[in-house]
Amino acid sequence: MAFFLAFPILSGLIILQTALVSHMRLLQGAADLILVALIAWAIQKPVRTAWSWGILAGLLVGYVSAIPFGVILVGYLLAVALAVMLRQRVWQLPILAMLIATFFGTLLVHLVEILALRLVDTPLPFWEAINLVTLPSILLNLVLALPMYALFNDLANWLYPQPLEM
Amino acid sequence: MRSSSFFSLQSLVLALIIIGLIALALGGYLAPASRVLFKPLISAQTWLALRYQTIQNYLSSPQDVARLRQRNQELEAEVSRLQSEIIDLQQQLAETRVLSALVDFARAHPENRYVAASVIGRDPSPFVKYVIINRGSDDGLRRGMPVVTAQGLVGRVAAVTAGAARVQLITDPDSSVNIRLEPTAAEGILVGSLTGKLSLDMIPQEASVQTGNLVLTSGLGGNYPANILIGQVANVHREETDLFQTADVQPTVDFSRLEIVLIIVNFRPVDISPLFPTPGAP
Numbered sequence: 001m002a003f004f005l006a007f008p009i010l011s012g013l014i015i016l017q018t019a020l021v022s023h024m025r026l027l028q029g030a031a032d033l034i035l036v037a038l039i040a041w042a043i044q045k046p047v048r049t050a051w052s053w054g055i056l057a058g059l060l061v062g063y064v065s066a067i068p069f070g071v072i073l074v075g076y077l078l079a080v081a082l083a084v085m086l087r088q089r090v091w092q093l094p095i096l097a098m099l100i101a102t103f104f105g106t107l108l109v110h111l112v113e114i115l116a117l118r119l120v121d122t123p124l125p126f127w128e129a130i131n132l133v134t135l136p137s138i139l140l141n142l143v144l145a146l147p148m149y150a151l152f153n154d155l156a157n158w159l160y161p162q163p164l165e166m
Numbered sequence: 167m168r169s170s171s172f173f174s175l176q177s178l179v180l181a182l183i184i185i186g187l188i189a190l191a192l193g194g195y196l197a198p199a200s201r202v203l204f205k206p207l208i209s210a211q212t213w214l215a216l217r218y219q220t221i222q223n224y225l226s227s228p229q230d231v232a233r234l235r236q237r238n239q240e241l242e243a244e245v246s247r248l249q250s251e252i253i254d255l256q257q258q259l260a261e262t263r264v265l266s267a268l269v270d271f272a273r274a275h276p277e278n279r280y281v282a283a284s285v286i287g288r289d290p291s292p293f294v295k296y297v298i299i300n301r302g303s304d305d306g307l308r309r310g311m312p313v314v315t316a317q318g319l320v321g322r323v324a325a326v327t328a329g330a331a332r333v334q335l336i337t338d339p340d341s342s343v344n345i346r347l348e349p350t351a352a353e354g355i356l357v358g359s360l361t362g363k364l365s366l367d368m369i370p371q372e373a374s375v376q377t378g379n380l381v382l383t384s385g386l387g388g389n390y391p392a393n394i395l396i397g398q399v400a401n402v403h404r405e406e407t408d409l410f411q412t413a414d415v416q417p418t419v420d421f422s423r424l425e426i427v428l429i430i431v432n433f434r435p436v437d438i439s440p441l442f443p444t445p446g447a448p
Binding site: 014015017018019022023025028029030032034061064065066067072110113114117120122123124125128129132133137 | 286287288289290291292293294296298324325332334339340357359360361362
């Protein structure tokens with residue numbers, strides 16, 4: 001069930017991202033709804049479909065975006081790996097794990113994108129990209145992190161109901 | 167006998183008094199007296215009438231309040247409906263204005279064929295400057311077709327599906343456009359940047375470049391038609407020790423508020439790469 005929900009949820013998020021969120025800029029940075037949603041989903045304890053969601057999100061966003069195909073997929077999978085690792089190590093503080101994963105996940109995705117664009121000879125000054133794009137994007141993603149965590153926590157509890165301990 | 171005559175005298179006197187009072191009243195001589203006499207009666211009547219109205223209003227107020235509340239709700243709903251209708255009409259008016267400007271632009275350039283499209287989204291990545299439009303190959307769009315508005319050059323079609331296309335803006339860091347300045351005819355290359363700023367590069371040192379010069383496409387390279395307005399030179403940077411001059415350009419198009427664009431569908435970019443010798447080729 002969780003696997004089949006991935007496509008409609010991620011498609012809806014991509015529509016919101018391209019139609020609304022990408023217009024709301026801070027300096028040159030913008031929030032990444034899909035990345036934050038992926039991290040929020042992967043950080044949930046009972047979730048087992050984080051990798052498939054990551055692959056699907058990377059393919060969908062890669063199809064829509066002008067970034068070279070496959071780059072966003074690699075970035076999202078790295079972010080999912082980070083979230084899964086933090087889930088296992090910081091399991092007692094899931095909100096802290098969410099914030100850490102959002103921070104470093106955004107940084108990872110952006111570093112991968114910057115590297116890929118520089119490899120295809122796009123003139124992209126590195127520190128200007130970090131200062132004007134990555135840091136504001138991290139801030140915007142952190143603002144979205146907690147509401148997304150709450151939403152996907154509810155979704156996870158609905159899809160994977162925990163047995164009551166008597 | 168005596169009593170009957172007394173009663174008839176009494177009646178006569180009474181009749182005379184009444185007739186006299188009527189005559190005085192008709193003559194208006196009783197007005198001051200009636201004023202004094204009737205004033206307390208009128209006051210008492212007024213007091214009683216006010217109390218009656220108060221009691222009547224109090225008893226009938228629940229019905230009035232309920233009716234007024236219902237009417238208020240109906241009016242508020244009507245106001246909301248009219249306000250949303252106003253917003254829709256204002257939006258239609260704004261779209262009509264944009265479309266009218268685009269029609270005027272198309273009429274002024276009859277050599278081109280245009281397809282209008284709405285901008286429906288932006289690229290999810292903040293590192294690139296692309297927009298998504300709601301026209302695709304089903305509408306005759308092909309990769310490389312120039313995209314303009316009534317204000318000037320927007321970019322070119324980078325990728326196409328059946329019903330949508332992705333347009334690379336000229337502000338994209340990977341974008342480059344061959345340009346010509348008016349009136350000096352100096353040539354150079356317009357490049358985008360991460361911040362969306364446009365700048366001119368590779369302008370020969372001996373070329374005359376001044377603030378306010380118009381920047382137009384030159385048509386060189388075959389990527390864009392010639393003579394499409396891009397913007398104006400804002401600042402010129404000239405160092406004697408540099409190979410080329412550079413300049414900042416103020417675009418005529420507001421890229422943050424793109425709503426409707428025109429795609430020039432009868433222009434196909436020319437692929438000149440076969441003209442360049444490849445390393446190792448004879």
